[in-house]
Amino acid sequence: MSALEAAAESRIDPITAAVIQGALENVAIEMGYKLMRMSYSSIIRESEDFGAALTDPEGNQLCECKLSTPLQSGPIPGYIRGIRKILAARGEKIRPGDVIMHNDAYAGASHGPDVAFIVPVFIGQTLAAFSATTAHHLDIGAATPGSAGIVEAVDAYAEGLQFKALKIIDEGQWNRPLWQMVRDNIRASDLVVGDMEAQIKAAEIGAERFRGLVDQFGLEAIAAASAAQMDYSERLMRDAIRGLPDGVYAAETIYDGYLDDPSPSRKNLPIKVAVTVEGDEITVDLTGTAPQVPDRPINMPFVGTVDCAIWLTLRSILLDSAIYGEIPQNAGLTRPIRIVAPLGCLANPIFPAPTIARFTPGNAIADTLMHALAAAVPKQVSAGIGNLRVVSFSGLKDGRHWVHMEILEGSYGGRFGMDGMDAVDTLYANTRNNPIEDIESHLPIRVEDYELRPEPPAAGAWRGGMGSVRSFTLLSDGAFSIEGDGHGTAPWGFAGGAPGKPGTLTLRRADGSEKPLPSKVAYHEARTGDRIVTLGPNGGGYGDPMKRDPQAVLDDVLDGLIDAATALTVYGVAIEDGRVDAMRTARLRAEAA
Incomplete structure (x- = not known):
């Protein structure tokens, strides 16, 4: 029996439990700030595409850093369970002084570029917790530069290096050959390895702070407080579910896939969601979602992407922080939720189907779930969101690789009482934009435009949000690649609101010619003066426009x-x-x- 399970049978007063929970959350927040300050790349330092969390020995989340994106901190319990399963199968023990490196998309990781560094926390000889950081890395050794836009990977091996529960530090001793292998097989290795070293140190800080809390409160009290907080979060979620009318609520989205591909199996792919509410439990069934694409990386890991997209959406809709205030973010929130996805579909692929471009289909699942729940809680959802795009720029300067990644904003649909938010990351992303000054001071890129789309927003009693116009000119020869979606289908309007506008991508060459681009672009060479022009989708409108104030x-x-x-x-x-x-x-x- 774990300390947490034993603590479930003990009692702790709610004030002490809340104090301990607040202390745990402060540890995760400190981990996040330290990671940002130590990182080399703008994707962590500026965009905050990282995660930091503490879990119990079984992987139940105790707390997470609120600065981070849900798609980084949310999967950490899956990482922990994945490494424990792999290490057990190999007959390896977790020992004090270990640091474990992991990015296996079929064992908890969200996708390959999101590498976790996990520090087991021992109190004496007792494994008491795990301190973990995750972050998106700008290159992971794939077939082409960058870790975004690897949209033509034919299998998991083409997506880059696979770290399956590897001890980068073994009982306090660095695994130097492994670390050198990582460095030798990653472009822009100083940048990427520097970020990885920052992750390790931030996770070690989390472990040190957890041991300090044990000295202050005692392990039994921490375990009892965590058990109580998980039960509290679970009660809140069950109460919210109980407030929904029992029934089945369904919706469908058509995901772009590869619109320029001649094969019908790679484009206009259905994503189906059926939500069954029964008492204080909810089942989200993805049966009917398109089969996996075996040779393109838009498949989504069931653990690490699909589950997080669903959990976050339900938590956001049913336990809106504007109403409920602060709610402990822990494993208790997910206990009343069951997820079904047939093995071999986009949302539950079979290894070695590639998964590196899982971001936009996962966002589409979240949006479809919200569409389904609109029938049950129309005042708690937004109309259709404008999906995001991610562009990776790369090149060689003085014989050395440079790589940069931009997350291009989408927009929210209108919701009851509020217009949609303009030019923001949507649903499970929550990253920040890169300041233009940071981009132009570090990279051979000039940002030409950064403004809202000129077309009118989607009409409604509450209008849809507006996407951004962003354009980038290369100041030296290089390349770009893009993963995105939302070019083929407009974001849905709700309750009489108008649909939004799809996104667009255009390559304006230095010679004045133009080339429209699909939502997914594999490695594409570009010359000095070539410009990428991106228009983010506009979200859908909510309600009859004739009722707008x-x-x-x-x-x-x-x-x-x-x-x-x-x-x-x-x-x-x-x-x-x-x-x-x-x-x-x-x-x-x-x-x-």
């Missing part, structure tokens, strides 16, 4: 989001001399009713 319509006109003619024809709002003509507006809306 006339003052909000006027504000949109004054802000230049729509013109007076659109206000009149779409919203039934008459604007004269910069003011709403209330009488004419009332007449127009009455005639349209």
Whole structure:
């Protein structure tokens, strides 16, 4: 019996439990800040594409860093269970002083570039916890440079190096040959290995701080507090589920896949979600989702991507922090949730199907789940989101590789009482943008445009969010690759709201010619002066546009989001001399009713 299981039978007062939980969360936050400050790459330092968490010995999450993206911290329990299973199969023991490196997408990792470094925390000879960091690395030794846009990988081996529960530090001793092998097989190795070393140190700091809490409170009290907090989180989730009408709620999304591919098995792929609510439990069934694509990397690890997309969406909808305030983020939240995905589908692939470009289909699962739940809780969901795109730039300078990754924003749909958020990462991403000054001071790239899309946002009682326009000019010969989605299907409007606008990508060559690009672009050479122009999707509108507050319509006109003619024809709002003509507006809306 673990300390946590034993603690479940003991009692602890709620104030002490809350104090200990707050101390644990502060440890995770400190790990995150230290990792950001020590990192070399902008994807960690600026975009915050990392995770930090503490778990119990079985992998139950105790806390996570709130700075990090859910798609990094959320999978950490899966990493822990994956390494324990692999090490047990190899007959290896976890010992004090070990640091374990892991990125196996079929054993808990979200995908190959998200490498975890895991430090077991021993109190004496007792394994008491794990301290873990994850981060997205800019190159992982794949067939082409960069770790984004490896969209033509034919299997897991083509996606880069696979670290399957490897002890990079074994009982305090560095595994130098393994570390050298990593360095020798990764482009921009100083950058990437520097980030990995930062992860190790941040995880070691987490382990040290956990031992300090044990000295302060005692291991039994920490275990009892964690058990109590997990039970509390579980009760909150069960109460929220119990408030839903029992029934089955379904929705379907068509995922782009490879729109320029002649094979129908690689494009316009259905993602289906059926949500069954029964009492205080929920089942999310993905049966009917397209079969896995065996030779393209848009398959999603069931553990590490699919489960996190579903857990995060349910938690966001049912336990909105704006209403519930701070809720302990731990394993208790997921106990009432069951996920079903047939083996061999996009959402539960079979090794060695490639998975490195799993990001956008996972976001599509989250969006489809939200669409399904709209029938049950229409005031708690947004209309369709604009999916994200990730572009990787690379090149050689003085014989050395440089690599850069940009996460290109999408947008949210409108929701009850609120317009959709403009130009933001959506759903399970939550990363920040890279400052232009940081990009241009470190890389041979000039940022030409960074603004909102000029087209009107999707109409609704609450309008859809607007995507961004971003364009990048290469200042030296190099290459780019892109993984994205949302070019073939517009984000869905809800309850009378208009659908959003799909995204676009264009290559404007230095000679003045233009080439439209699909949502997924494999390694593509580019010359000095070539420009990549990206338009992020606009989210869907929510509710009947004729019910939009006339003052909000006027504000949109004054802000230049729509013109007076659109206000009149779409919203039934008459604007004269910069003011709403209330009488004419009332007449127009009455005639349209």
